[in-house]
Amino acid sequence: MRAYYKCARCGYTADTNVWLWRCPRCGGPIDVIIEDLRLTLSEQRGLWRFAGVIPAKPLVSLGEGFTPLVKARFLGENTYLKLEYLNPTGSFKDRGSAVAVSKTAELNAKAVVEDSSGNAGISIAAYASVAGIRARIYVPRDAPEGKKSLIKALGAELIEAPSRADASKMAIGSIGSDEVYIGHTWNPWFIQGTKTLAYELVNQLGHAPTSIVLPVSAGTLLLGLFIGFNELMNMGLINELPRLFAVQVQGFAKLYEELHGEYRSEPTRIADALRVSEPPRISQMINAVKSSNGDAIVVTDDEIVRAWKYMFRSGFIIEPSSATVLSGYWRLMGNNKINRNDEVVLILTGNGLKYVDLINKYVIAESNI
C-alpha cells in the first residue's frame, strides 16, 4: 500500500511523512490517496482489523469499532440500526480519532488542537490521553455542559469560543510549533478512520445495503462511507454503491441548500452535535450524495424530538442529533425515496447518556420545543 496526500482542488501532491491538514498551495481540503489497495484483515478486533487499508500505524486504540448492527423489525423488515454510539467515548468520532491520533503519534507531535461542537472534542481528548499527547480543544460556549466536563476530565485543555465558527478560527490561529491542528472537519486521516464503517457494514451484512441514512454536518462520516464503499467497489468486493441519505438540521443545512436551494429557519435548539455552518469539504459532500444517487433532507426540531422519544421507548439511548436519522427515515419512506423492501441502515452516531437534562425536558416531561 502506497499513500500520498493530494489536494482535492488543485491537485498538489505530497508525501505523508509530514502532517498536512489542508493544501499548502491553494488552501483546499487535502485527501490521503492510496494506491495498490488490497483488503487483508488483521487478527486484531475492532477498527484495526482493517489496518490493511489504513495508511497509518495502529498505535492508539480504546476499543473502537465493531459496534453492534441490530435488526430493527419495529421500523421495517430489512431495516438495521448501526449503534455507533457504543464506541468508547460515545460517538462514531472515535473511528476518526483512533486513526488521526495514531498518525500524530507516528509523526511525534507533542500536542493536538481541535475545534468541536462537543463529541469530537471528547473523542480527541480521550485518544490523546491514551497516546500521551497533550490536547487543546476549542468548543462553542453553548456546547452542552456535560460534554465540556468530559473534555476536561479526560485531561484536555478546554477553551470556550463565542460560536462554533469562532472555535474553528481560534483553534487554527493558535497552533504553535510542535503542535498539530487535528481539526476533524478538515483532517484527511480522520476520514481514513470513518471509512472503516463502510468496510465493517459489508463485513457484518455480507454485502452492501441498499441505502444508508446518516446525520451530516461537516461530512466526516458521509465522506468516510463514500470513500470506503468506493474502495470496496474498486476492489470488486461490492457491486453497487449504497445510496447515501444525508439528514441535516435547521440552520446548518449547507449540503441541502447546495442541492435544493435556500432553507430558511431558526437554528436547531436540540441537535447540538450538527452545528457546522461552513463545512470545508462541501464540494466532496455534494459529490458523495449525487454519485451515490442519494439525497439531503432537513428535519425540524419537532420531528427530532418525536423521533427521540420513539427511540427511547424502543430501548435505544441515543442523543438528539442521532434521532435525526429516524425522522429522516420516516420522511424518506413517506416520499418513496426509500422503499419497503430496501435494505436500509440507520447510523446512530451519539450516545444519549450525555443528555440527562434534555431527557427530563423532552422525553419525560414531553415539553414542546
Next chain:
Amino acid sequence: MRAYYKCARCGYTADTNVWLWRCPRCGGPIDVIIEDLRLTLSEQRGLWRFAGVIPAKPLVSLGEGFTPLVKARFLGENTYLKLEYLNPTGSFKDRGSAVAVSKTAELNAKAVVEDSSGNAGISIAAYASVAGIRARIYVPRDAPEGKKSLIKALGAELIEAPSRADASKMAIGSIGSDEVYIGHTWNPWFIQGTKTLAYELVNQLGHAPTSIVLPVSAGTLLLGLFIGFNELMNMGLINELPRLFAVQVQGFAKLYEELHGEYRSEPTRIADALRVSEPPRISQMINAVKSSNGDAIVVTDDEIVRAWKYMFRSGFIIEPSSATVLSGYWRLMGNNKINRNDEVVLILTGNGLKYVDLINKYVIAESNI
C-alpha cells in the same frame, strides 16, 4: 440441551416452562441446570452467538455482548480491560437482561418488576421496551438522578423507596397476576446471561486468563463468570478456572466479611451501583471465590476516586463503581495476589457518561471525598 430448575439449598427441581425466581419449597435461590451441554456457536453476533448454551429462546436483543477487550500496557504487560460499559444501556447488566427478558417474553409475561440501585433498572426498562412488556422499577430514593431519569425515559414506571433494601421488599410485595418478579439479585436467567462473559473472554483471548478482577455486590457477574468458566472446564475447553477477585465497597462488603470477618466503615458515598447489603446468593458467592482460589477485598472511597481520575486520564469513561477494580488491582499487585506475569482481566462494568455531576466534583475539581 435439557434444562431444569434446581434449588441450590434444598434440591427441589422443576421444569423451566414456568417462571420461578426462588425455590417454592424452601425460599432459597434457584438455579437453571443444563444437561448435555455442548458449545455450538450461532451465526448471530453479540451475546446470542452463545445461544447454544443458553436455555432460553433468543427473543430480545439490543446489541449486547462482544464488548471490546483492550490490552492495557499502561497497567501491566498482560493486563486487559473488558469494556462491559459499552453494552447498549451502559452496563454489563444488559447480558442478564437480554436473557431474562427473553425468557419472560417466551412465557408471555405482561409486566416485569425489578428492584435496582440504578443500572439494572435502566437495563430491564430498555429490554422490556423492545420486548413490548411493561416494566415497574423500584429504586432507592438516593439513586443518581440521571439513572432515575433514564428509567422513566425508557418507558418504565419508576417507584422510589427509602433504601435499596426497601426497594427489594416493595418490589417483591407488589407482584400482581400476569406480572413476574425479574429481580436480578435472585434471577437464575439473569445469570445465564452474565455467564456469556466467560465464553466471550475465552473466545477473545483464545484461552482463559489467570485472574479476573471485578466489582461485586449482589454477585450476578461473579456467579455468571463462575458458572460459565465451570461449563467451559466441564466441556474440556479450558484447563483451569481463572482466579476470581471480588472487589467490594465500604458498607456493602458481605462477601468480604463472610471470608475475613467484620469490616466496619461508613457506607460508600460514591460507588452507588454496589449497594446490596444482603445478597440472596451469598453462599454461592463464597463458593465461587474459594473454589477459584480468588479472594474478596474492600476498597475505600478515597481509593476509588484516585482510580477513577486515573482511568479518565487514560481515556476510559467509566463509572465510580467500576473504578473499584483498578483500586483492587493495585492492592492485589501490592500484596502479591496478582503477579507481574499473570494474564489479568479487569471488568469495567458501568459507563461514566451517567455521572457528569460527580465528574465535575471529583475528577475535574479534584475535591476530596
